[in-house]
Structure formats: structure tokens, C-alpha cells
Amino acid sequence: MNGAQALIRTLVDAGVDVCFANPGTSEMHFVAALDDVPQMRGVLTLFEGVATGAADGWARMTGRPAATLLHLGPGMGNGLANLHNARRGRTPMVNVVGDHGTSHKRLDAPLESDIDSLAGTVSGWVRRSLSPADLAADAADAVAAAARGQIATLVLPADVSWSEGAEVAAPVPARPRPRVAASVVGEVAGVVGAGEPTVLFVGGDVVASEAGLLAAARVAAGTGARLLAETFPPRMLRGAGLPDLGKLPYPPEVAIKALAGTRHLVLAGATSPVHFFAYPGVPPTPVPDDCTVHVLSAPGEDGVAALEELAAQVAGDAEPALLEASRPEVPGGRLTPRGVSAVVGAVLPERAIVVDEAITSGIGIAELTSGAPRHDWLALTGGAIGDGLPMAVGAAVACPDRPVLVLQADGSAMYTLQALWTMAREQLDVTVLLYDNASYAILQGELSRVGATGGGERAGQLLDLGGPALDFVALATGMGVPATRAETTDELAGQLRMALREPGPHLVQAVLRQGG
Structure with missing residues (x-):
């Protein structure tokens, strides 16, 4: 051959x-x-x-x-x-x-x-x-x-x-995840049991499984340590019956506040956090200067097993606090970012895979979906925008029996819009919620955060997606994906429910405008 x-x-x-x-x-x-x-x-x-x-x-x-x-x-x-x-x-x-x-x-x-x-x-x-x-x-x-x-x-x-002359090769045996040494678990047990302000910072394999999440929550319940997840975990299991696990905020000033007063930061499946960018007069990491960082498990190690061993040593019979099933009410009126998040929380189906590239439009999305039925959440791990639509393609090919919902900002959608064609060709069960605010809103915030003065008309033109306006309904239908446009929460809820109920791909353009 x-x-x-x-x-x-x-x-x-x-x-x-x-x-x-x-x-x-x-x-x-x-x-x-x-x-x-x-x-x-x-x-x-x-x-x-x-x-x-x-x-x-x-x-x-x-x-x-x-x-x-x-x-x-x-x-x-x-x-x-x-x-x-x-x-x-x-x-x-x-x-x-x-x-x-x-x-x-x-x-x-x-x-x-x-x-x-x-x-x-x-x-x-x-x-x-x-x-x-x-x-x-x-x-x-x-x-x-x-x-x-x-x-x-x-x-x-x-x-x-x-060329001819090739032969098939046998697979190379897989290596198991390295186990964390018992001495490391013992050292961390002493840290979290000492009573000083401690944050258990989790990510990777820990947040992707029920076992990891429950073990982390048991440690928190048994020791009083605060539980926090990395900002953009590759895959995170969420929903009713699981711990209410907040993520470290993206904005540096908010992240610094979230870790203020922490004396010990224990890493489980995550790396020590740093800000995405340098800012004038801002430290490069939200970790306080007087905080000691301890590594329970590094990425690639078996963090779930390490946390289960840690819980056995420090948590006793402590019961973790778990979320009850809940759905937000759909608010009335024109669309706002928080209103869109409430709609998502109200309609999110069981076993959904949520691909999140909402960027700045996802206000309240974590809070308003926390009590929804169990679902997986895929995040923008490296910060290079344009991964939402392609990741949804891959997730839908991997799990054809599960609905995929993409929370997709308009600017980043244009990086890889061709993914819609593949969704249509393969008839993938993907619903795209397109946040249309006609701007690179995240960059508008960064302009002031880095201390760039001015921000006049010429600068604004590089952050504005208007003139001409992007018609995502026309763009989607032109690539074979049925699409609708919503301007109110009632319209959005109805259109999303229909899109999630019908097989194949759909796009719903949620129109958000300044002052809404």
C-alpha cells in the first residue's frame, strides 16, 4: 500500500x-x-x-x-x-x-x-x-x-x-496520567487545614468531571477554603446538582479584588493566574504579594485523584453545597446583554454543549445558567478570537446526540464565519446565538484600561462594526443555515426554542444596541 x-x-x-x-x-x-x-x-x-x-x-x-x-x-x-x-x-x-x-x-x-x-x-x-x-x-x-x-x-x-512500500503500524500504548505524590497531598492538607485565608484554584481535568467538582467542593466545605475556577477552562461541567463554582474574572481590577486577602493559593489542574495583558500601574498577576502558591496537581497530572485524596484527609463527612435546579424568568422588553443571558438560562436544554465566545456581551450568563440542567461549557482558552463557530462544529461531530449552543459575538464571528457552511453541509445540530452589538466592545474597554488617551473619531472607526451593518441572517442563509433576527426577549426565547427543537443548524441574530 x-x-x-x-x-x-x-x-x-x-x-x-x-x-x-x-x-x-x-x-x-x-x-x-x-x-x-x-x-x-x-x-x-x-x-x-x-x-x-x-x-x-x-x-x-x-x-x-x-x-x-x-x-x-x-x-x-x-x-x-x-x-x-x-x-x-x-x-x-x-x-x-x-x-x-x-x-x-x-x-x-x-x-x-x-x-x-x-x-x-x-x-x-x-x-x-x-x-x-x-x-x-x-x-x-x-x-x-x-x-x-x-x-x-x-x-x-x-x-x-x-510511494508504495508502507505498512500499518500498531498503536503506541497510552500512558496513564501521572499520579500526585502522597507527600504533596499531605503538604497541601496541612496548608488548607491551617485556617488561613485559602483559595482552591481549579481547572483542567478537575472541572471537566463530576468527581473532580464534588471532591473540590468537599475540600471547601470541610476547611472553609474558597473555591474558584480558572477564567477560561477548556471544558467545564455545570448545572443543577453540582457546586456553584465561580470563575476568576477577566478584568484585572476585578481579578485582583477577587483574590485580595488570600494567603494561600492551591492549584489543582490549573496554573497560577496572570493577566492577559500588561497595564500601566497594574501588577502582572492578581495573586497578592504576600500569598504563597502551592501546586496540588499540575495540568496533565491526575488532579481528580489528588483532590479525592485531599478530601479524604481534610473534609471528613462534610457535605458540599450543591445547586438546586432553577430557571430565570424571561424578562420583557428590548434585548440587553443580561436579558439575553436570562433567555439562555430559561431555554437551555438538557445535556447541552455550550460554546462560549460571547466576549463582553455575556453579562450574567454564568449566574443565570448555573441552575440549568447539566451541560458542558467550552471556553476561549488562548484568547485568540474566532474559535466559537469552529469549536461548535467539532463538538457537534463528536456528540451528534447532544444539542450544541454557541454564544457568539459578532466581531469574532467574522474570523471564521465559513464554519456555518460546514454546519449546513454536515447537518450538525448547532444553534448559533449571534450577539449583534455592531462593535468590538471588548477593545473599547481595553482602550481606556491601558490608558490610551484620545479615543476620537478615527480611533473609534477601528472599533466599530457599523457602516455597512453586518446582516448575519443573510450571511447565514447564504451558506445554507436557516436564520432569524430577534430584537426583544420574547422574540429571542421563541426563536431559540424553535431552533433548539428542530434538527440541523440554525442562527439567531440577537440585536443589541448601545443604551439598551
Whole structure:
């Protein structure tokens, strides 16, 4: 068999059976080989940033690596923003990046570039296959590397792909998550049991599972420690019957206030927080100077087991406080950000997957959805906007029996709007709630936060999305996604309920205007 056939069969045998692709000439033998390996599902995207973001969403929901197929260095470059988000979220992913044939590299063809260096900016593992005999083993190693919570990039020269003589390789045995040493758990038990102001700061595997959340809540109940989650966890389980777990706020002045007075910060599945940006006169981290940071479990370690052991030592028979089922009332009148959040809390279906890229429009969304039926929440881990729509594609492919709701800001939607076409083509059960405030509102806030003076007409034009106004109903229907527009809470509630009830993709444009 040729290299491409052996590569795909090896990926499937290792559990990678979905490939989000935007291929070109160098990848044609990979494309042709999909007919020989029907177990691999190929999903076409119209932009590489959709492919990489979709692979991120798929892996977050399955816990297994997805694959992407990208065309040379420029194709990978187009996917870098969402590869950055995936890297920050420790998402397992295998990138297959096609390259020129080995004899063609030296000719400096127009699409020649240094793919290996480019891949290294976001990948924890990079390898270039140099012969068909090595390709399948390289692919098995890539899957094993990705499964450790990183991006693995395999560069595939065209002639290695088309040449005969390749054989399928066996999967590399998976490594279990490293366990936290008993001595570390004992040291942290002494810290949280000492009675000083302590925050248990959780993320990663801890907030993605019921066991982790309940163990963390037991520790808090038994010791009086405050419980707080990282600002943008990759995947967070939420809803009735779980602890009311707040997240560290994004704005630096609010984050500093949230941790003020803390003497001990205990990390479980999370890293010590820092502000996204530097600001004049503001410390780089919200952690107080006199606060000691303790690591119970680092990302990649078994944080759930560590917290369960900690709870056994310090919590006794303490019962964690859990949320009762509750739904907000739908307020009347024209749409406001908080009104939209109330509607979401009122209509959110059971077992929903919520992809959150609402940015500044999501006022009150955590509070007003906390008592909703159990759901998963996927966040913008790396801050590179444009991941909402692609992540929803991947989540819907991963979980076709679950409704996916995207909370999508208008400015960031335009980065990867092509994802709507893939939703329509694959008939994915995705509902897009499009927040239309006609501005990059987050940047308007940052303008003053960084102390940039002026803010006159010319500066405002770089933060305003009006003139012409974006018609998301027309944009969505033009790509095959049924769409409606809502200006009141009653309209929005009715349209969302219908969209969530009907199969296939839908978009609802929620019109928010200044002063509303």
C-alpha cells in the first residue's frame, strides 16, 4: 500500500477517526486514500482556522485526538490562531501537513516554506516523515504524543504519501496520567487545614468531571477554603446538582479584588493566574504579594485523584453545597446583554454543549445558567478570537446526540464565519446565538484600561462594526443555515426554542444596541 493508505489506517487503529480538512495538491493521495479507509470521517472546512478549531472542539468532548489535514506552510499558518487556543487548552490534536515532494524542496517553489519551524510555535511534537517505510510508525508516535495533551504535527512530503512500500503500524500504548505524590497531598492538607485565608484554584481535568467538582467542593466545605475556577477552562461541567463554582474574572481590577486577602493559593489542574495583558500601574498577576502558591496537581497530572485524596484527609463527612435546579424568568422588553443571558438560562436544554465566545456581551450568563440542567461549557482558552463557530462544529461531530449552543459575538464571528457552511453541509445540530452589538466592545474597554488617551473619531472607526451593518441572517442563509433576527426577549426565547427543537443548524441574530 502507499504511504497515505498506511497513514490513515494507522490513525484509525490508534483511535483517530475524524479528520477536519482543507487540502491542496500535496495532500491529494491522502484525500484519495479516504475511500480505502471508510472508518476515517473526512470533514471539509473552507478555511484552515475552522479545521483546527473544529479539531479542538472534537477533542475537548471526546478526550481523544482529532486530526487536521492542512496544505503546506500557508495552510498551517491560516490555522495558527485556533492551534494557539488548542495549545493553551492542552488539547490533544494531530496535524498532518502536506509538503512538497522531497526532490522538489530544493527548487524553492512558490509555496515552499519552513513548515517545521512554523509547526514548532504551537506543537509539542514535530516530525517530518522521510520514507514510506517510516510513515506509519511516525503517525503512531504522533497520536501517542498528542494523547499527552499537546499538538503533534506530522509533516508529510507528497512523494512519501504516494510511494508504495508502507505498512500499518500498531498503536503506541497510552500512558496513564501521572499520579500526585502522597507527600504533596499531605503538604497541601496541612496548608488548607491551617485556617488561613485559602483559595482552591481549579481547572483542567478537575472541572471537566463530576468527581473532580464534588471532591473540590468537599475540600471547601470541610476547611472553609474558597473555591474558584480558572477564567477560561477548556471544558467545564455545570448545572443543577453540582457546586456553584465561580470563575476568576477577566478584568484585572476585578481579578485582583477577587483574590485580595488570600494567603494561600492551591492549584489543582490549573496554573497560577496572570493577566492577559500588561497595564500601566497594574501588577502582572492578581495573586497578592504576600500569598504563597502551592501546586496540588499540575495540568496533565491526575488532579481528580489528588483532590479525592485531599478530601479524604481534610473534609471528613462534610457535605458540599450543591445547586438546586432553577430557571430565570424571561424578562420583557428590548434585548440587553443580561436579558439575553436570562433567555439562555430559561431555554437551555438538557445535556447541552455550550460554546462560549460571547466576549463582553455575556453579562450574567454564568449566574443565570448555573441552575440549568447539566451541560458542558467550552471556553476561549488562548484568547485568540474566532474559535466559537469552529469549536461548535467539532463538538457537534463528536456528540451528534447532544444539542450544541454557541454564544457568539459578532466581531469574532467574522474570523471564521465559513464554519456555518460546514454546519449546513454536515447537518450538525448547532444553534448559533449571534450577539449583534455592531462593535468590538471588548477593545473599547481595553482602550481606556491601558490608558490610551484620545479615543476620537478615527480611533473609534477601528472599533466599530457599523457602516455597512453586518446582516448575519443573510450571511447565514447564504451558506445554507436557516436564520432569524430577534430584537426583544420574547422574540429571542421563541426563536431559540424553535431552533433548539428542530434538527440541523440554525442562527439567531440577537440585536443589541448601545443604551439598551
